[in-house]
Amino acid sequence: MPARLPSWAWVTGLTTAAIAAVVVLAVQADQGTKPTAATTPPGASAPADAKPSAKPPETEKKPVAVPADSGTGRRIVYSLGDKRVWLVDDSDAARRSFVVWPGTVSPDPGTYTIGNRTEATTGSDGVPVEHIMYFAQKSGVWVAFSNAVDGTSPAPAAPDTQTGGIRVGKPDGRALWTFGSAGTTVRVVE
Structure with a gap:
């Protein structure tokens, strides 16, 4: 009768084989192509295979003026054409301005108010x-x-997908959240 291997020998052999397989796969993955972050700001045309960026849009050197047709008083101004938001105080001075990544569904120009506010959830893009x-x-x-919890910009939405999220950079999301309490006016302009 042939001699049987003890169970510890089988377990040791299988564990060693599994570790070797993981090491081989890790080495192969490390030698493959590396993903790159998208650097195309909103409003510029991005290639169809653009990946989200972990870096928020760069801040401009020179402030961008609040659109003239955006009303008066304390408000959030959202320009559809510029893909930009301004936080405007009671004296009509812009306290902050930043670019955004709009969804595929845009609101019509007009005046709105902040309704529901939600601390966190999962967006329609997952x-x-x-x-x-x-x-x-x-x-x-x-x-x-809204802003992504990890600070990334969204990947381009599929043309047939309807998303209404206007994604902002993480620091801008915090500032917008602080500024835009329920009832705050949002003025959407062309």
Whole structure:
């Protein structure tokens, strides 16, 4: 009768083989192509295979003026064409301005107010988001400002997908959340 191997020998052999397989796969993965962060700011055309960026949009050297047709008083101004938001105080001075990544559904120009605010959830793109501030609805889709929890910009949405999230950089999301309490005016301009 042939001699049987003890169970510890089998376990040791299988564990060693599994570790060797993981090491081989890790070495192969390390030698493969590396992902690169997208650096295309909102408003510029991005290639179809663009990946999200972990870096928020760069801050401008020179402040961008608040649109003239955006009303008066304390408000959030959102320019559809510029893909930009301004936080404007009671004296009509812009306290902060930043670029945004709009969803595929945009609100019509007009005046809205911040309604529901949600600390955190998962966006329709599957990305964990925070500082969600809903202010409009169009074609059955809610439009809201939010930022990704990890600070990335969203990947381009599929053309047939309806998303109303207006994604902002993480620091801008915190500032917007602090500024935009429920009832705050949102003025959408062309």
